[in-house]
Amino acid sequence: MTDSFLLTDLYQLAMMQAYLEAGETDIAVFEFFVRKLPPGRNFLVAAGLDQVLDYLETLTVSEEDLSWLAGSGRFSPRLIDYLRGFRFTGEVAAMPEGTVFFPDEPILRLTAPLPEAQYVETRIVNLLQFETLIASKAARMRLAAGARTLVDFGLRRAHGSEAGLLAARAAYLAGFDASATVLAEKCFGVPAVGTMAHSFVQAHDSETAAFLSFARARPDNLTLLIDTYDTEEGARKVVRLAPNLRAEGIEIGAVRLDSGDLVALAVKVRQILDQGGLPAVRILASGGLDEHRIRALLTAGAPIDGFGIGTSLTTSADAPAFDCAYKLQEYAGLARRKRSAGKATWPGRKQVWRRFDADGRMAGDTISVAGDPQEGQPLLQPVMRNGRRLGPAPSLAESRDHAARQRAGLPEAMTALEDSRGYPVTIAPALRALAQEVDRRIDVLNARDA
């Protein structure tokens, strides 16, 4: 259902028809970028490119959708004919997934005949903003958690099925260790892990009976949830159970705390476990956590070994959307620019160059027109031509490694969870000159138009 050609804004089809009828089918260049950082953020992490390229490679109009469009009475026979056999024929350059980026920097540049380039806007933004949203949030959690385990628990609070699935992917890419979502393992190889729910404990006559039943059925990587009635009491039950389970060959791997004062409880539970001869049993925490809570818990010395994160990750709760856009930058060989109040854009085909200091840390970016080389590494790389990928996509593991290297290259100040306002992004003279040139042209045309 959701891979239908109709998963788009009506105006894309309206404009497509208008372009076709006026013969406006020259090559257009669109770029996707974020206009500004959400409050408190220092950087963003690109993600979702693989889904965008899959989308572009497989884009077609089914017979059913074509009939629906024709039957709606809204579209011209010319449009319907054009859509029969429609496929994406353009090219794409993009930053690799996992790359750190900043406002105004295009992370994807798409070049195609105008009707195609226009039409794909809706889904490209839909995919790219969402995964980038989650990857950017997950990277902050990884910075806060250090080497501790991070698991995505977010599927139920995600905005629908695709959000849950892609959030698991984007979080893993950006440094999470695993996800509770089984389908993310099947589709993307994200390791699936799981514990138990309160309902499991409640369904049993006693907590001990629940622990025993679960341990015997699921002895591997055994994690027991101990806060259903009384967390410390739960930990003591774990200690009493452990020898019996060990006799059956079952080791308790971890306990999970999901409510209450996590610092005090984790300290107390660690004590109970250690005194009970279970120093190897890990403590996992969950329940309304985000990167700030993780940092606060660890700063307060909570002996927590891993975190399960749901809502704040899967909805990017502090910033559930970016101020982002996919904008026309060039058409029929001429650079273009939107000048709406507060939403003006830099025109033309652009590239982003990144400089590094002697330690290999990011030192500054320059945005210029694509043909104007600057100091540093160009970040946008060609990935698609004639509607086909130029090579196999990097594996998710490779993208995850790239994201880890990117985090390691962040200037120290930017690893803070608070706004460090530090990173220099420069607009090159050639790009400023192009903007002025476009403005002059628009002014002349508008004066003539008036």
Next chain:
Amino acid sequence: MTDSFLLTDLYQLAMMQAYLEAGETDIAVFEFFVRKLPPGRNFLVAAGLDQVLDYLETLTVSEEDLSWLAGSGRFSPRLIDYLRGFRFTGEVAAMPEGTVFFPDEPILRLTAPLPEAQYVETRIVNLLQFETLIASKAARMRLAAGARTLVDFGLRRAHGSEAGLLAARAAYLAGFDASATVLAEKCFGVPAVGTMAHSFVQAHDSETAAFLSFARARPDNLTLLIDTYDTEEGARKVVRLAPNLRAEGIEIGAVRLDSGDLVALAVKVRQILDQGGLPAVRILASGGLDEHRIRALLTAGAPIDGFGIGTSLTTSADAPAFDCAYKLQEYAGLARRKRSAGKATWPGRKQVWRRFDADGRMAGDTISVAGDPQEGQPLLQPVMRNGRRLGPAPSLAESRDHAARQRAGLPEAMTALEDSRGYPVTIAPALRALAQEVDRRIDVLNARDA
């Protein structure tokens, strides 16, 4: 892909296996409810039931998923056997979609053998919370906008494809007039509407050329976007074009403003249009709007006839998730309760009764155990038995009418966009007594357990 049986948390499968192996397959009752209102909210609007019932009716395990599960080495042959031919056999009672509700009130009660009732948690929460989130947000926008047109523009900023599609549905249900998402018309009959994008204007040599080209290709319900370069100048171009277009039989329906000071610009544009002989041309506004901005614009006297709302609607930006839960309330005939700090729940099978005043406005709710009738109307109604709907679902139009009547029945104070802390929800004595009884039982069992 997203209707896979694997779209679940790993622990659901783990618990399912544990239940099966311990023979814990008695009847369980789970309820879905919201724990508390997001800040500034006065009420919530139930939505998503139709998708939940579709899910339950069609739930199966594909051969592919079954092979994957078996091949993962994580699950017992008993679980794999059980899943072969698995379907949902339980019953559901729920508040009709569009019903206004409050914290602690179950909007869905599911009764089924424990392994089934447990498994479906993830997707039920995923669907029900999301559509309820959007419907609750959309209802506020309808209260702010009065009779003015409201259109969902949110697909691109939605969290993936399903979120975009279901947001269009939930917003329409809760009082929106239309959506830009074409697929929502095909799937749900939500009227699709559309205007034009800045890129369309930019792709043309002049704004006038763009307007002409679009008008000729798409003469019906013609809306021109006039803020690409200069909004007032755009309005003047519309006035100059109108007579020529009229000569071709084309009427301009509306103009859209998408940036700048919308109060000042709407006043100015209205003036230009009126003085230009176009009093019937409507003014639509978009660009970062939410219910507070809508109310502020209208309070300031902006002559705006309709609003296009994207991000704030489709992500429920001020509250991108609810503190909600699907909790075990009864198992094997015994009421159950979670007592975790700050997350304790009311036990047992519950019903919500609503009283109305002489004007038909909502006067107060009582939550009690299902068999303890209270004054007023019971809100949860049986909708599914033996895994099959009890009757055809209400049409989306019927649910939309129901939602409109519910809004009309809100106490005056609750139509404010700010927190009115007004609505009385009472816990009946029988439910308090049941909670005490469950606590006593848990204490006895835990004492024996210790």
